[in-house]
Amino acid sequence: MQPVTGFSKLSKSQKIDWLVSNHLNDDATAKQTLTQYWNEDQKLQDLHDGFSENTVTNYYFPFGLAPNFLIDGDLITIPMAIEESSVVAAASKAAKFWLDRGGFKTQIKGTKKVGQVHLMYHGLSSEMDAFYAFAKAELLQSLEQINASMKKRGGGIQSLELVNKTKSLDGYYQLHATFETKDAMGANFINTTLEQLANTLRLKASEFKGFSSDAPEVIMSILSNYVPECVVNVSVSCKIDEIGTINGVTGAEFATKFVRAVDIATVEPFRAVTHNKGIMNGIDAVVIATGNDFRAVEAGVHAYASRDGQYRSLTRARIENDTFIFEADFPLALGTVGGLTSLHPLSKLALQILDNPNAEDLMKITAVAGLAQNFAALHSLVTTGIQAGHMKMHLANMLEQIGANDTEKESLRKEYSDKTPSFSSLRESLDLLRK
Numbered sequence: 001m002q003p004v005t006g007f008s009k010l011s012k013s014q015k016i017d018w019l020v021s022n023h024l025n026d027d028a029t030a031k032q033t034l035t036q037y038w039n040e041d042q043k044l045q046d047l048h049d050g051f052s053e054n055t056v057t058n059y060y061f062p063f064g065l066a067p068n069f070l071i072d073g074d075l076i077t078i079p080m081a082i083e084e085s086s087v088v089a090a091a092s093k094a095a096k097f098w099l100d101r102g103g104f105k106t107q108i109k110g111t112k113k114v115g116q117v118h119l120m121y122h123g124l125s126s127e128m129d130a131f132y133a134f135a136k137a138e139l140l141q142s143l144e145q146i147n148a149s150m151k152k153r154g155g156g157i158q159s160l161e162l163v164n165k166t167k168s169l170d171g172y173y174q175l176h177a178t179f180e181t182k183d184a185m186g187a188n189f190i191n192t193t194l195e196q197l198a199n200t201l202r203l204k205a206s207e208f209k210g211f212s213s214d215a216p217e218v219i220m221s222i223l224s225n226y227v228p229e230c231v232v233n234v235s236v237s238c239k240i241d242e243i244g245t246i247n248g249v250t251g252a253e254f255a256t257k258f259v260r261a262v263d264i265a266t267v268e269p270f271r272a273v274t275h276n277k278g279i280m281n282g283i284d285a286v287v288i289a290t291g292n293d294f295r296a297v298e299a300g301v302h303a304y305a306s307r308d309g310q311y312r313s314l315t316r317a318r319i320e321n322d323t324f325i326f327e328a329d330f331p332l333a334l335g336t337v338g339g340l341t342s343l344h345p346l347s348k349l350a351l352q353i354l355d356n357p358n359a360e361d362l363m364k365i366t367a368v369a370g371l372a373q374n375f376a377a378l379h380s381l382v383t384t385g386i387q388a389g390h391m392k393m394h395l396a397n398m399l400e401q402i403g404a405n406d407t408e409k410e411s412l413r414k415e416y417s418d419k420t421p422s423f424s425s426l427r428e429s430l431d432l433l434r435k
């Protein structure tokens with residue numbers, strides 16, 4: 001196969017033809033698989049084609065609902081876009097559990113975001129300090145137009161400082177800025193602002209006479225997806241005797257084991273990664289359903305989980321005066337305007353289902369989904385084990401994969417209603433059925 005030039009300029013059909021002949025042995029069914037996912041509504045299809053480059057088809061993701069979330073006194077149904085079985089069921093089960101026990105409480109701890117202009121200067125650091133004192137007012141002034149609308153909304157650039165990072169990397173400085181971006185995730189606003197700062201910095205550097213070395217060089221200007229000051233706290237709590245008996249485990253035993261499980265994820269990175277993956281099952285599903293940037297959230301969350309130098313659990317649990325308390329702080333830079341949020345009809349609908357939240361409310365709801373998911377996973381892990389519930393949900397996929405027809409599915413579902421399936425046990429059962 002030869003490299004292709006001008007692939008981006010081909011039409012969608014030409015791209016598919018190229019793909020099928022170069023990678024799929026001219027398989028006609030492959031072409032049909034791609035085209036059958038096109039939407040019949042051409043306008044809607046064009047919208048989706050426009051979201052990303054070199055699009056050849058749509059990729060369906062299940063869009064589900066987890067009802068019964070009592071959040072700060074309001075009853076909320078959370079939309080979740082996720083491919084993994086048992087996540088929506090787990091969220092729904094956790095919602096139901098806490099519905100009768102006071103629900104979820106949330107609090108925004110901050111909404112500040114960060115962006116940096118990264119610079120190199122190899123002269124004296126005192127010269128950089130003098131330059132910054134010379135340039136700072138104009139650096140800020142040059143942002144007035146870009147900042148005007150965001151300022152009207154109560155946001156915009158909040159602070160700007162020169163940071164000397166030469167101890168970490170020879171010649172390295174930053175303009176470190178903080179931002180309030182209100183209901184937008186803010187990436188484009190922050191990046192535009194930073195690029196203006198960089199331009200003004202270059203201009204002011206050309207006017208400054210105090211450099212003994214070449215003027216500072218701008219390496220790059222970009223927001224940070226590490227948002228330790230854009231954080232929401234979420235918690236649940238109840239008296240231990242309100243927990244009740246769970247699969248033969250008393251409330252007190254459950255609470256103690258649960259706290260131990262969180263303690264283990266706090267000190268043991270191998271466990272912490274899986275523990276936090278379970279949390280992200282919930283967070284990502286809401287982030288995706290609402291058209292937010294899940295890579296940004298993932299990167300920020302995992303960096304936050306390592307903020308003291310070791311990767312740890314994002315959740316905390318304790319028993320205090322016969323009360324079981326489970327909580328977390330999640331760094332979540334989310335938007336309810338901008339990006340795909342109002343462009344993708346299903347994201348727009350997801351936000352409508354949530355009663356058109358502002359960014360802070362969406363942070364709260366998303367954090368609840370994360371805590372609920374972790375609660376459900378640990379609830380299973382310290383009682384029945386994870387496989388019973390997970391495989392019960394996964395059964396449908398397994399039945400599909402072994403090629404069972406509708407009648408066979410029905411009888412296998414009955415047979416496996418109280419036991420954990422595996423592919424081999426299911427195949428054996430299917431063979432028996434077919435004899």
Ligand SMILES: CC(C)(COP(=O)([O-])OP(=O)([O-])OC[C@H]1O[C@@H](n2cnc3c(N)ncnc32)[C@H](O)[C@@H]1OP(=O)([O-])[O-])[C@@H](O)C(=O)NCCC(=O)NCCSC(=O)C[C@@](C)(O)CC(=O)[O-]
Nearest residue numbers: 086087089090092093096274275278376377380386389390
């Ligand atoms: C799976 C369940 C919920 C079963 O739990 P169950 O007790 O067998 O469920 P149930 O049939 O008794 O139903 C109770 C409620 O659960 C929900 N529910 C129950 N079934 C459904 C369904 N089909 N569709 C939608 N919702 C469902 C629903 O709210 C339902 O109430 P109802 O609607 O009847 O009033 C439970 O075992 C559970 O929560 N397990 C945890 C599952 C989980 O965490 N899955 C994620 C995949 S594993 C993973 O990726 C992460 C992990 C686990 O490794 C993280 C870690 O290690 O920490």
Ligand SMILES: NC(=O)C1=CN([C@@H]2O[C@H](COP(=O)(O)OP(=O)(O)OC[C@H]3O[C@@H](n4cnc5c(N)ncnc54)[C@H](O)[C@@H]3O)[C@@H](O)[C@H]2O)C=CC1
Nearest residue numbers: 181182183184185186187188189293296335337338339340
């Ligand atoms: N590292 C990263 O995370 C990067 C992410 N991105 C992408 O950037 C996009 C998000 O950028 P945004 O600037 O949020 O979106 P955007 O570029 O669509 O801008 C949102 C705009 O909406 C306007 N707006 C209207 N009402 C507002 C309100 N109430 N509050 C705040 N703004 C309001 C503002 O002008 C704001 O700048 C995402 O698609 C993300 O994937 C882009 C570059 C880098």
